[in-house]
Amino acid sequence: MRPIGLQLYTLRKPFAADPLGTLERVREVGYDAVEFAAPLGSDFAGFSARMRDIGLDCPSAHVGLVDMAERPDEVLAMAETLGCRYLVMPYVLPDQRDWQAVISTLGAFARRARDEGLRVAYHHHDFEFETTDGVRPFDRLVAETDPDLVDFELDVYWLKKGGEDPAAVIERMAGRVKLLHLKDMALDGGMADVGEGTFDFAALIQAADTAGAQHYFVEHDFPPAPYWPSVEASLGHLRTLD
Numbered sequence: 712m713r714p715i716g717l718q719l720y721t722l723r724k725p726f727a728a729d730p731l732g733t734l735e736r737v738r739e740v741g742y743d744a745v746e747f748a749a750p751l752g753s754d755f756a757g758f759s760a761r762m763r764d765i766g767l768d769c770p771s772a773h774v775g776l777v778d779m780a781e782r783p784d785e786v787l788a789m790a791e792t793l794g795c796r797y798l799v800m801p802y803v804l805p806d807q808r809d810w811q812a813v814i815s816t817l818g819a820f821a822r823r824a825r826d827e828g829l830r831v832a833y834h835h836h837d838f839e840f841e842t843t844d845g846v847r848p849f850d851r852l853v854a855e856t857d858p859d860l861v862d863f864e865l866d867v868y869w870l871k872k873g874g875e876d877p878a879a880v881i882e883r884m885a886g887r888v889k890l891l892h893l894k895d896m897a898l899d900g901g902m903a904d905v906g907e908g909t910f911d912f913a914a915l916i917q918a919a920d921t922a923g924a925q926h927y928f929v930e931h932d933f934p935p936a937p938y939w940p941s942v943e944a945s946l947g948h949l950r951t952l953d
Contacts, residue, residue, distance in 0.1 A: 712953050713916075715946060716744030716770070718892065718930035722938055723748070730754075731761050738765045740943055741950070746890075746928045747772035747793060748801065751785045755792040762793075770926050771797035771864075771890060773834070776807055779820040786820075787827050797890060797926070798824055799832045799864050808838075810848050814855050821860035832890055834864040840873030849873075853887070864890035866930070867915055871896055877910070878918045885922040891915075892930045893949070902931055904941050906948025913952045 717737055719726055726733040726749075737745060745762075747769060749755075762769060772795050774786050779800065790798055798820075803813055821831035833856070839849035853863075865888050870877040881888055893915075895908030905912060916927065929949070934941035 712950070713927070714743035714768070715949055716746055716768070716926060716928040717742045717942055717946075718746045718748065718773075718928045720748040720773070721929065721931050721934055721942060724936075725938055730758060734758065734761055734767060735765060736939070737942070738767045740939070741946055742767070742929075742942075744768035744770055744926070744928075746770070746799075746926075747795075751778055751782060751789060755789050759792050759794065769793040769795055771795055771799055771832070771928075773799050773801035776800055776803060776813065776816055780816050783820060783823055787824065787829070790824075790829055791827070795829065797830050797832050797862070797864075799834050799890065801834045802836065808843075808848070810843075810851050814852065817856060817861055821857070825860060830862055830889065831860065832862040832864045834890075834892070835866060835873075836869045837873035840875060853884070858887055862889040863887050864892060865919075866892035866894070867910060868892070868894040868896055868902060871910075872900070878915055881915065881918045881922050881924075888919065888922050888924050890926045890928065891919045891924050892928055893945070894930050894932075895945075902933060904931060904934075904948070905929060905945035906951075907944065912949065916952065 778786050824831050867877040870880050893905050895903040895905050895910050897903040897908045929945040931941050
């Protein structure tokens with residue numbers, strides 16, 4: 712059975728109220744792993760101890776650009792505590808979109824992370840596929856980051872929202888796509904639980920397997936309260952594809 716993880720941003724409200732209880736329930740639902748998205752200074756030692764007890768892996772965590780640049784020691788300590796193998800830059804704020812600076816920051820932090828046995832990846836949205844000064848930021852990120860240092864976490868929803876064919880991009884990024892976010896697109900273009908929208912996840916996962924992806928995470932940016940039915944439905948659909 713394929714390991715499937717959950718990006719904890721999906722459950723940010725339950726996690727904020729009861730982090731340990733949320734981790735326990737994620738495991739009870741049937742997820743094998745989580746991808747963290749929590750502020751530095753959180754009780755990562757406590758989270759890690761509980762995850763070890765219940766058999767929940769944490770292969771990756773999302774880390775902001777400023778933290779990579781200004782608090783690298785704390786980021787790396789968090790990764791060691793949680794047992795991460797990947798640190799992922801999840802979002803570039805509008806006032807941070809100096810792409811040369813982003814590429815430079817990613818590269819510098821990735822070199823530092825490599826010395827600690829860790830990999831760095833970039834997670835996109837749709838704005839990276841908008842042309843700026845005659846070039847798309849996503850194309851710059853692929854071309855100007857060192858493949859030996861920087862991988863990618865592709866998000867099938869945001870690929871489609873950016874005007875791309877998700878399977879084609881995954882195939883084109885073979886060797887560099889190591890993590891995949893699984894979220895579905897409804898007929899109206901909004902987000903949907905996996906299996907409730909328009910994507911062929913069997914084909915997307917097959918393409919990602921062939922391209923060398925290692926980790927798969929369910930994510931829904933805006934699941935309706937009480938949130939848990941969404942993550943349960945998504946995992947349930949994916950388990951039918953095993």
